[in-house]
Amino acid sequence: MHMANIQNLNKQQIRQINQSIPALGNEGSTVPNRLSAGDILNSLFNLGGNVVTYTTNATANTQDTIPHGLPYVPRGYLVINKGAAVDLYDGGTAWNVTNLYLKATVANVPVTLIVF
Numbered sequence: 769m770h771m772a773n774i775q776n777l778n779k780q781q782i783r784q785i786n787q788s789i790p791a792l793g794n795e796g797s798t799v800p801n802r803l804s805a806g807d808i809l810n811s812l813f814n815l816g817g818n819v820v821t822y823t824t825n826a827t828a829n830t831q832d833t834i835p836h837g838l839p840y841v842p843r844g845y846l847v848i849n850k851g852a853a854v855d856l857y858d859g860g861t862a863w864n865v866t867n868l869y870l871k872a873t874v875a876n877v878p879v880t881l882i883v884f
Contacts, residue, residue, distance in 0.1 A: 824872035
């Protein structure tokens with residue numbers, strides 16, 4: 769399990785996010801109130817968030833306990849990388865100030881999340 773606190777993306781990181789999630793907007797868009805994907809994620813980071821990397825349970829569809837490192841109960845997460853085609857879903861236990869609980873459709877897959 770790996771966690772890293774994140775804040776203030778640099779321009780290159782924002783550009784990379786924009787390229788990987790183009791449907792959310794365009795960097796420097798002239799459309800009023802339309803933020804790019806990188807701008808949206810940077811805003812989330814500035815609210816406080818952590819990048820969490822873990823490997824899904826050895827048995828598919830079994831709850832994983834994932835420490836998030838935030839000083840509050842998370843509001844959500846975004847999957848930013850996964851080692852195989854896997855879906856994550858609510859594990860059934862209420863999230864708390866220490867952990868979030870998820871299940872995965874595939875066993876032993878490395879996953880990276882932004883938890884906010």
